[in-house]
Amino acid sequence: MPERLLLTGNHAAAYGAMLSRAEVISAYPITPQTMIVELLSELTASGKLDATFITVESEHSAMAACVGASAAGARTYTATSGQGLALMHEMLHWAVGARLPVVLTNVSRAMAPGWSIWADQTDILSQRDVGWMMLFAESVQEAQDFIIWSYRVAEQVHLPAMVGMDAFILSHTAEPLIVHDQSAVDAYLPKFEPIYALDPEDPRAYGGLVNRDHYFELRYKIFEAMDRAGELLVAAGEEFGEVLGRRYAPLEGYLLDDAEYVIVSAGALTSNVRQAVRDARARGIKVGLLRLVAFRPFPVAAMRRILAGRRKVAVLDRNMGPGHSGIFAAEVRSALFGSSSAPEVFDYVVGLGGRDVRVETILEVLDDLITRDDPEMALFVGVKGLPIGPIRKEAEVLR
Amino acid sequence: MRWAVPEAEFVDPGTLGCQGCGGALSMRLVLKEVGDDAIAVLPACCWSIIDGPWPTHALRIPVFHTAFETAAVVAAGIKAAKRRQGRDTTVIAWAGDGGTFDIGLQALSGAAERNEDILYVCYDNEAYMNTGIQRSSATPRGTWTTTTPDENPEPRIKKDIMGIIAAHRIPYAATATAAYPEDLARKVRTAMEARGGMRFLHILAACPPGWKVAADQAIEVMRRAVRSRVFPLYEVRDGRHYTITYRPEPVLPIEEYLGLQGRFAPFGADPALVAAARREVDDRWAWLEEQHERSLQPATT
Amino acid sequence: MTPLDHVDDYPEIPVSLGSTRAAIKTGDWRSVRPVEVDRTAPCAFACPAGVDVPRYLDxxxxxxxxxxxxxxAERNPFPRITGRVCPHSCEDGCNLAAATGDDPVAIRSIERWLGDATAQIPLPQPFEATRRRVAVVGSGPAGLAAAYYLRRSGHRVTVYERRPIAGGMLRHAIxxxxxxxxxxxxxxxxxxxxGIEFVTxxxxxxxxHLDELAPEHSAVFLATxxxxxxxxxxxxxxxxxxxLEFLETAGLDLSIGRGMRCAVIGGGNTALDVARVVRRLGGEVTVLxxxxxxxxxxxxxxYHHAVADGVVFEWLTLPRSVEKGxxxxxxTVEEMRLGKPDGSGRRRPEPTGRVRQLIFDRVFSAVGETADSTPFPANLKNAEGWLEVGPGGATADEMVHAGGDLVTGPATVVAAIAAGREAARLIDRRLGFSDRWASMPHQPVVGPDEVNPSYRSSAxxxxxxxxxxxxxxxxxxxTVAAEAVLVELERCLSCGHCNACGTCFVLCPDGAIRWEEDGPVIDLEFCKGCGICVVECPGRALVLVNEREGPSFDGTSGASSDGRTSGRHGNGEAVLSKGGQVNA
Structure with missing residues (x-):
């Protein structure tokens, strides 16, 4: 029978790995992720989880250990955050190139310097182009469930997947969690059976020197696999509902039916957006929420369909994209580009380094959205001494 | 065949090593003892190339090509997975000096400290040869490389990797070279018998283009390294118990090792370098003899 | 491997699809090629009989x-004999000694062991019978060797010996x-x-007389x-x-007792043999x-044995007279000094005028032996009355040949055997048979700077x-024990002959040398021509041949697909004699 517990996002992630029967786990401590590996260590030590836990000396090595174990046919898991994910970067590429369905949880934290352990999605979004599937959890439940969902798809397409969870807002916040029945998860997520695993009886070289005759085709296959992952995420999300009682999809809409204004967000921030939408609706504003659950593969077609004909769209970006807009906005604009009925996309950069993004803040954003004509590249919300608005031009700064 | 070296081959021909490649030979000889229930992890190094271009490869065991700094930990990951599958497959991390002394040292230290059940082999050609002869921390003092040109040859002594490894107290570590194939084979066998923990082999591997020696002198130069005591052959058990496995007799003057190699041209210009090198070699040997002697004594505690 | 012409041909997981063996023929890289080839070893070259030492040791x-x-037996049918008495110039030629300063391989001890170990095995038997008869006069080493090789050639051989029992100097002088x-x-x-007949x-x-042999014999070999x-x-x-007479009857000579003072005049083998026999019989002996x-x-x-036996030597001592006292x-002896070299290259003794007297019980003369030419017809002799003999023992008479000490004067057993063998070859040819015998070892000889003693035995x-x-x-x-022989064999570098030691196989970086049942095979499809096998070969039984300029073995200009080219696997002599550039 499923169990109902009150747990933090971090502990939920550990439960997600356990329910997925991760076999080899390798991780390195970093705030605010540490609780995940602590709990996994306990679960492994107590025998509740039959896994091998490799306590490596760096995140780079954590990912390398996962890459090795995955290549040898084991289901592997790791968790990290911020600097750790950045350090893993090279091996994130490796997992993709070697087509290894490693799953990791990234507790998103701001990048140093200066040191900041607080919520900020720049870390994970900086890994946009490595070729990992990327899901953003909004709740403790999703912090657990998305790991299971990820494995299901990742192992079918031989691509790795990472689940993003916001620092503290989710990682350290306790919420009720349904811990699924293990047999139900087993029914949903079969044993990992890779096309090839390192095996002395079938001695092949994994990777190696690939010259110009072959590299492109091998990479093309990654594009195809990621494309397939888009469809499989939908199917596997539906099936999750059938087997485990909660249905997931790459995009989630809220009060969208008649919405003229749509706020797009990802991650834990979305919960406050949900409240703001309800509050605004009470004031008669036709606003809805579109939550980006899957960032990679990006649900381009669904987004174009959903946002077609809306009056304006606000994207909340808790991340850095200096020289351009926030990263989510750039992606949304890109997805909508060329559509004749596409709305203008307004990018609101909010809450960098874990600064609170309150319901009121979002309502201010909504007011700005309704009144502003020029979307500019990006609009900054809550910078001390400045109203919501674009980057100041040199002349303004000098004055 | 009068060599106590197995006839079986686990490297197919068609490898892309340069003529006279000591690294290619070292792999051949090591695998002869390891056998085919093994998986090799190759970080960036000459062997990334030697194993052949995709879609071919030369080793008759599976290979996982990995990032420069990750040989030890990827091997550990593979070993963990194989053990979970109930297989006692030998996992070999096979890295050059760059991937061991330099960029791979952190992961190596981690694996050694955790006493991972892997066989780590460093084939040491004393510089970054695959990128075209740049100095590494394994480059001996006085050596020419493209980043330590004749006017400013390598200023520092070679890093004592065996000392670093011994400090991790792993069950077995040894130096070897293909010029002494039976010694090498025996050490691989010993390493195989010490399975359960980390095994480390430091193999000196001549690089004819990088060392500026004729290809046919590759074995000779490795032999001279041993006979001049520049590269002593010894083993270390549990990081403490040293055994010198070969005592050259007579000892070759170091000049005969240096003089064979164009990379040591700076020694010709600076006799002080030769004297310093001789002193280093003598000191190191004396220290090894002390350790050897000490290891023969019954434990006092 | 399927051709990768379409993206769908590619595997989903980027793992390799086949071996480099099929796809990458690194033999293309080569500009020089190692060739396994039988070359002359210095021991074989130094041996007067030309025994192929590395090959029989192998x-x-x-x-x-x-x-x-x-x-x-191709070169010497009597290893039991020469294994005991040969001065073993083979060992003087040993590259092991020249290259390292180690003692040379104890070839003669091995030879003696081989002779004894195979004493019960028949020697290689005659080829097809020829119905020709050949007479051999004299049953010393030259006569016996000639008899063997003539018989081996299929001829009927009769040996005539003046003594009642055959063996000549082997029996009577040694x-x-x-x-x-x-x-x-x-x-x-x-x-x-x-099937050799002996008439004693x-x-x-x-x-x-010589002319009496003519009707029954096609040829005669004189070895008296x-x-x-x-x-x-x-x-x-x-x-x-x-x-000489003393040696012949030494076993019966009871006159020499303990303490008897004897002298031997001379410095040759007879002198030393006499001196040592005297010591064995209990006498004191001084060599003058x-x-x-x-x-x-x-x-x-x-000489060293004689010194060890207690033989006393008086050097620069020339007897002038003997009288009973x-x-x-x-x-009475005169003290000599050494002057300028004489015709033999040795310094000539010159008188000093200083004389002294020595007293002995018996004095033996052993200043050398000469042949007895009296039985030979005049047409075979030169002005000085000696037999006139050319290469292969030919004389003025096409039917008559001669060899051994008869021709050379006192020499070694092995030289006599060689002479008997060469004469047998010449006779065989003259009887109309193509040369069935390998020629003598020839230059170039593997030199001490070519061998690689790095991995030699420490025994x-x-x-x-x-x-x-x-x-x-x-x-x-x-005779040494078989175990000692096996240890000694390991000391041999096997110059110029592949004895399948495996060094080339073990040290090939590219796995381009296969190990087959009987030894290494160079796989030219993959050999990169690094030359390691050549320089590491202990006995340099491999040479490097320039791909462009050198000869090829299969008659084509390119590399053959199989390295079975020589020595162990074929006759590599052709390579060197073809005169191509041998870059060894």
Whole structure:
């Protein structure tokens, strides 16, 4: 029978790995992720989880250990955050190139310097182009469930997947969690059976020197696999509902039916957006929420369909994209580009380094959205001494 | 065949090593003892190339090509997975000096400290040869490389990797070279018998283009390294118990090792370098003899 | 491997699809090619008989003793004999010694062991019978060797010996402690078993004449030796005993007792043999020699043995007269000094005028032996009355050949065997048969700078163990044990001959040398031509051949697909004799 517990996002992630029967786990401590590996260590030590836990000396090595174990046919898991994910970067590429369905949880934290352990999605979004599937959890439940969902798809397409969870807002916040029945998860997520695993009886070289005759085709296959992952995420999300009682999809809409204004967000921030939408609706504003659950593969077609004909769209970006807009906005604009009925996309950069993004803040954003004509590249919300608005031009700064 | 070296081959021909490649030979000889229930992890190094271009490869065991700094930990990951599958497959991390002394040292230290059940082999050609002869921390003092040109040859002594490894107290570590194939084979066998923990082999591997020696002198130069005591052959058990496995007799003057190699041209210009090198070699040997002697004594505690 | 022409041909997981073996032929990289080739070893070259030492040593190591004996017998049918008495110039040529300063391989000890170990095995038997008859006069080493090779060629052979028993100098001049007559008997018995006929007690010039042989024999080989003692040429010559006669009857000579003072005049092998026999019989003995140890013609080893036996040497001592005195025979000697080199290259002794007297009980003369030419017809002799002999033992008479000490004067057993063999070859050819015998080892010889002794055995050279015997004339040494032979064989670098040591196979970086049942095979499809196998080969049985300029073995210009090119696997001699550039 499923169990109902009150747990933090971090502990939920550990439960997600356990329910997925991760076999080899390798991780390195970093705030605010540490609780995940602590709990996994306990679960492994107590025998509740039959896994091998490799306590490596760096995140780079954590990912390398996962890459090795995955290549040898084991289901592997790791968790990290911020600097750790950045350090893993090279091996994130490796997992993709070697087509290894490693799953990791990234507790998103701001990048140093200066040191900041607080919520900020720049870390994970900086890994946009490595070729990992990327899901953003909004709740403790999703912090657990998305790991299971990820494995299901990742192992079918031989691509790795990472689940993003916001620092503290989710990682350290306790919420009720349904811990699924293990047999139900087993029914949903079969044993990992890779096309090839390192095996002395079938001695092949994994990777190696690939010259110009072959590299492109091998990479093309990654594009195809990621494309397939888009469809499989939908199917596997539906099936999750059938087997485990909660249905997931790459995009989630809220009060969208008649919405003229749509706020797009990802991650834990979305919960406050949900409240703001309800509050605004009470004031008669036709606003809805579109939550980006899957960032990679990006649900381009669904987004174009959903946002077609809306009056304006606000994207909340808790991340850095200096020289351009926030990263989510750039992606949304890109997805909508060329559509004749596409709305203008307004990018609101909010809450960098874990600064609170309150319901009121979002309502201010909504007011700005309704009144502003020029979307500019990006609009900054809550910078001390400045109203919501674009980057100041040199002349303004000098004055 | 009068060599106590197995006839079986686990490297197919068609490898892309340069003529006279000591690294290619070292792999051949090591695998002869390891056998085919093994998986090799190759970080960036000459062997990334030697194993052949995709879609071919030369080793008759599976290979996982990995990032420069990750040989030890990827091997550990593979070993963990194989053990979970109930297989006692030998996992070999096979890295050059760059991937061991330099960029791979952190992961190596981690694996050694955790006493991972892997066989780590460093084939040491004393510089970054695959990128075209740049100095590494394994480059001996006085050596020419493209980043330590004749006017400013390598200023520092070679890093004592065996000392670093011994400090991790792993069950077995040894130096070897293909010029002494039976010694090498025996050490691989010993390493195989010490399975359960980390095994480390430091193999000196001549690089004819990088060392500026004729290809046919590759074995000779490795032999001279041993006979001049520049590269002593010894083993270390549990990081403490040293055994010198070969005592050259007579000892070759170091000049005969240096003089064979164009990379040591700076020694010709600076006799002080030769004297310093001789002193280093003598000191190191004396220290090894002390350790050897000490290891023969019954434990006092 | 499927061709990767379409993206769908590619695997989902980027793993390799096949071996480099099929796809990458690194033989293309090569500009020089290693070629396994049989080359002349210095030991074989130094051997007067040209015995192919590395090859028979290899066969012993492989336990193929009958083949080892056959290889040996190609050049010398009597390893039991030469294994005991040969001055082993082969060992003087040994590259191991020249390259390292180690002692040379104890080839003679191995040879002796081979001879003894194969004593019961018949020698390689005659080829098809030819119905030709050949007469051999004299049954010393030259006669016996010629008889063997002629018989091996299929001819019927009769050996005529003046003494009642065959063996010549082997039996009568070499003391028993060096060469037991039982060994000589056994070797002759093997020849009898092959169908060689021995007629003893008949002497040329007394019982028959050369022209009497003509009707029954197609050819004659004369090997009557040098058995006439040269006189010392001093006053009191009649007081001297013949050393040669003493040796022939030594076992029966009971006159020499403990403490008897003897002298031997001379410095050759006969002199030393006499001296050592005297020591064995209990006498004191002094060798009087007009030059010094440097110039002594005796086998050096025998000199060392003589010293060890307690033989006293008086150098630069020339006897001038012998007379009977009260205390014994008074020998007046003159002290000599060494002057300029003479025709033999040795420094000539010159008188100093200083004389002294020495007293002995018996004095033996042993200043050399000469041939007896009286039985030979004049047309075969030169102005000085000696037989005139050309290459291969040819004389003025097409039918008559000669060799051994008869031609050379006192020399070694092995030289006599070589002469007998070469004469047999010439006779065989003259009888109309194509040359069935390998030619003598030729240059170039593998030099000490070409061998690689790096991995040589650390074992010390073996030697024939001293025998413990109550018989004073019994054989003084034993044949080495088989175990010692095996250890000694490992010391041999096997110059110029692949003995499948495996060094090239072990040290090939590219796995381009396959190991097959009988040794290495270079796989030219993959050999990159690094040359390691060539320089590491202990005996340099491999050479590098320039791909462009050198000869190829299959008659084409490119690399053959198989490295079976030589020595162990074929006749590589062709390579060197073709005159292509050999870049070894």
């Amino acid at each position: 066969l012993i190591r492989l336990g193929r003793l009958d083949e080892a004996l056959a290889v040996f 003391p028993e402690y060096r060469l037991p007559s039982a060994v000589v008997d056994a070797e002759i018995a093997r020849l009898v078993d092959m 007690g008949v002497e040329l010039g007394r019982d028959f 030796g040098a058995c006439r003692a040269r006189p010392v040429g001093i006053t009191g010559e009649h007081l001297l005993d013949s050393g 020699y007009r030059r010094t140890a440097e110039e002594m013609p005796a086998i050096r080893e025998e 009260e205390a014994g025979l008074v020998v 010390r050279r073996t030697s024939d163990p001293k025998a413990r015997t109550v018989d004073p004339l019994g054989e003084e040494t034993l």
